[in-house]
Amino acid sequence: MKFKPFNQPAPQLGNQYDDDRVLRSYLKRTLPPDMLAEVEPSLREMGELAGGELYALQLADRLNVPTLTQWDPWGERIDRIDVTAVWQRAERLAAEFGVVAAAYEGDYGRYARPFQFSTAYLFNPSTDIYTCPLAMTDGAARTLLLSGNRPLIERAVPHLTSRDPATFWTSGQWMTEATGGSDVGTSETIACRDTNDAWRLFGRKWFTSATTSQIALTLARPEGNSPGGRGLALYYLELRDENGRLNDLTVNRLKDKLGTRKVPTAELMLEGTPAYPVMELANGVRNIVPMLHLTRTWNSVMAASLMRRGMALARDYARRREAFGALLSDKPLHIDTLARLQAETEAAFHLSFFLVELIGRDEAGDITPEDADLLRLLTSIAKLTTGRQAVDVASEVLEAHGGAGYIEDTGLPLLLRDSQVLSIWEGTTNVLSLDALRAIASDPGGLIALNRKVLGVVADTRDPALVEQARLAAEVIHLAIHWLQEVKDDRAATEAGARRFAQTLGRALSLALLVEQAQWSLDNEGDGRPRAAARRFGRSAINLLADTDMDDDRALANDESLAVMAM
């Protein structure tokens, strides 16, 4: 007799647009119907690729990583980076589908951004973080347009926003040096004037993702400028000359990373690299902010998209996997586990896309001053909230697959490894929490607008279960504002609570946005699932503020000290 072992069927993906109730219902609520009808075929096509061909290619290409060839056979320094098959395909598709361009084509006004980011959301989970260079490309295009620097706009923006793969360029964002990614004002790179308009940069950039880009925006200190962030200036550079040779820069090595392994993140030496000031010869940190706002927004949407991918796989698996005589999808505790993750995923989606909506309105000149303040605050809040959610959800998604979730060739561990970066790059959770506090201190309008948005949801909600959740969101915001007033004169207490404060704002606003969508879905689709998401999310920890003791915290953070804590 031949023993035939049991083989577990793998989780499967369908069309990632058609299967995404949350995205489709959101677009139905927020886009004009004729526009939705126009853009839906493109979203559906991307959904088909993401759940089919690209997902298969991603699994097949799993072991490949980008390679750096520093020398040619004859001793010439070349520093050529070859990217993986998925990245090559993603580059073409990104141009053809206008994953960046759709935001710049002017066809849809304030709705252009929600459409563009819906495409990016579908594209991201099957393209091995190719959205990293796309985010920076979008950020560079916007920063250049806002700078008013005509020669640079004319030179680069048509490429950055092209739908033709042959002319499409991507951009890097080179800020982090070994001295600091958060504390970027300590950067060591020096800019020396070469000719009247051209400068040469000397320094070392410690993390430069997607070093295959054609251009980069970077920071350097013009010779003689003061130390600190104000003394840095924002520069534009092109990586290669017309013969394809690197412009006086060398690639020391590619980083060996936990995740985002397909992204060629390099350490670079700038050895007199030609560069052009984008704006004034100072205030570089302030002048690169439009780029950061967009890359942080991309980060939030990518977090939601990876959570969504994890849930699609975990749900499908639960319907295929039996344990103790029943499918996992029928086990009450597994249902409880997945329900929490789905509620987190929907919360992250709505928080991210609310931010996207505000950007769309801002760019279309259709935003109130209060909402413009909210936009400034929300880029940090959404990024730091969704970045942590993504790691939590990815970790649970792996566990929901049992041992298989830990096995590399299922493709599942990738979700966790790639999610982990989302709370680190583009500003860590702590650094963005402090940034949110700074934004409120310089202009409380953002916090006032956030409060007003939540109160507006309370006023517009009628379903009793949803009214309860909307009120909870409003009450938590009220408590958070009260906390801030209480601690505002105690700098250490304010800083220590910044992360819990910022996440509380993020979670309370997410709850209100879930309620808003849920009321609409009840009224227009007769669908109770968004209400279930709001109620489930409302039962999680929304208010993270708590009284803590700095002495206790110091004793815990510095635990290895031999001193016994005095009682």
Ligand SMILES: Cc1cc2nc3c(=O)[nH]c(=O)nc-3n(C[C@H](O)[C@H](O)[C@H](O)COP(=O)(O)OP(=O)(O)OC[C@H]3O[C@@H](n4cnc5c(N)ncnc54)[C@H](O)[C@@H]3O)c2cc1C
């Ligand atoms: C895969 C990858 C790709 C990257 N690509 C790029 C890129 O393309 N371009 C680029 O410019 N950078 C890039 N980075 C760098 C990234 O943006 C920085 O690593 C990040 O901003 C953190 O900076 P840091 O490494 O200096 O950490 P640090 O600032 O040293 O942070 C260490 C810890 O201290 C905390 N901390 C820092 N300051 C404070 C404070 N005031 N209060 C409380 N806590 C604080 C942080 O939250 C963190 O937990 C990349 C990083 C990674 C991992």
